[in-house]
Amino acid sequence: MNNKRIVLASRPAGWVGEDNFRFEDAPLPRPGDGEVLVKNLWLSLDPYMRGRMNDVKSYVPPVQIGAVMEGQTVGEVIESTHPGYKPGDKVLTRLGWQLYGCVRGDGEINKVDGDRAPLSYYVGVLGMPGLTAWFGLKEIGQPKPGETVVVSAASGAVGSVVGQLAKIRGCRAVGIAGGPAKCDYVVRELGFDACVDYKAGNLQRDLKEACPKGVDVYFENVGGEMTDVLLRVMNPFSRVIVCGLIAEYNTTEPYGVKMFRAILVNRIKVQGMIVFDWKDRYGEALKDLAAHVAAGRIKYRESVVEGIENAPKGFIALLKGQNFGKQLVKLA
Template sequence: MPEGVNRQWLLAARPQGEPKDSDFRWSEAAVPEPGPGELLVRTIYLSLDPYMRGRMNAGPSYAPALQLGDVMVGGAVSRVVASRNPGFAEGDIVEGRTGWQDYALSDGGNLRKVDPALGPISTANGVLGMPGVTAYTGLLNIGQPKAGETVVVAAASGAVGAVVGQIGRIRGCRAVGVAGGAEKCRFVIEELGFDACIDHRDPDFEAALRAACPDGIDVYFENVGGRVFDAVLPLLNTFARVPVCGMIAHYNDSAPPSGPDRLPMYMRLALTHRVTTRGFIVWDYQDQYGEALSDLSGWVKDGRLKYREDIVDGLENAPKAFRGLLRGENFGKLSIRVSDDPAG
């Protein structure tokens, strides 16, 4: 049985706007022991994702809010270090929502085994995990891209956006990304193979997006909101589809956005252009997880799907890295390396 302490980050206060240091509390507890039917896992890679910001708020959402004093929610790739569950053996690599901590107990119901043969185990937090499956299921079920159409996605160098655009290309579409900064835009075009990428910081962003989409936009995969959403609206084609999986530009809002009310314009557009807009959560398509991982891993192996990871060392650095994620400072799928990767 492991000895020592279980380091944890707890929710100390509900953020007002951008999270700050005092919203998190560092705690050290004893390493728990598994009871009958349980297993103990040690975190290797902790995934940091935008949805965590919403879980810090009070009030109803698609998942229960964290309570003050709870371990911060988060998915992680972990190694089984002790098991009293016949479905898991010591040394197994697993992925699940085990939180911002070194160790976690589980009955196995919230874990899936990770096959290291599919790729580096860190990818179970990214392209071969929740973000990749989010991109796959949202784009194919709601976006329904058809060859020759134009697919636009913001945060195109990030964990979800990068996969969306590349699947669009695999399906024969024109893929246009939006990202923050020239370096990210170069990566999206030169490494990921998008047809174009527009810097949302460009003063002429709206005109540049219009020029990159001469035939309008058929699918807009929404994960940002804000200025990007405003620029996309007038470019949506008749029967456009808009899968909505996030609105990161607004996660730290403490008041309604300034400026005109965009809802009447959007509702009129939805009517006149018969636009389909549908929000979704990845587990809406839980039954497609196996199919998604099979396709995604196959595309990675044959070189049609590329990915980038942004890995920060040390659990103690999680709050700082998380704040940077919400500001768009990460470059690729952001994870915290909490302990050594057994593959080296």
């Protein structure tokens, strides 16, 4: 029984390529005192990982060259020297892009319940993406019934939850996604009121049509030119949640936002968010999300890549917007 893992081989300049990663065989790690050996079952792929590949100061340090790529995983305990965990326990950890790993029992590990929801949901709608949608919309967006909420990357893990939560709150939910298939899914399956295809080339006109009363809340997952288009259609006293800037992650020169003046003229509030700032309140949000999922009020889809060796391919597809819903790697 060997470990298999993906390490960062080199830092990308612009677009990520598969050559920025290296697949490695490694010996199975042994749990030290108070540690838990976990076999990973699901690896979550998320846009933020692109940031970790750069040698740039951010809210967390970058992945070092030669180190295992970071990421959340759901797995099963194989061996444990910590009294809180025993073989067979299902756990959420941050063991990264590998099949096995050890984690301190008092560290970043939490039990999850496979009977309450599919295990993969704990890195999706009942995990970081769902929590991001929940806190960003509620705490920064603060949408009131009847207001219009727009979310970019609307078919993705975060965006799909944002729009459905907006509907639950009595708002008009409008998505932005790439291509008719995604837009169709967002409206028909997720129940958004409308979805604009940014690839159609008329984003501003189409958004205006989809948002006859303007935009009160914009949940930003994309950035770049899209920010400028949205700032042009935001209402007075509207709110922008800056959650992700995926359009920026693979460029070497940052986009210059030209509509900064709109923030002044329309008294817009633009605020950045990172979900772990709300760590102390995850329980409250998860209870609410789980109830919505159980009742079918939040629908949820996954894109699954099989095998750790295909993680780079799945990640690049995610960055290019080729995924549909939450992007996962099935490890076992």
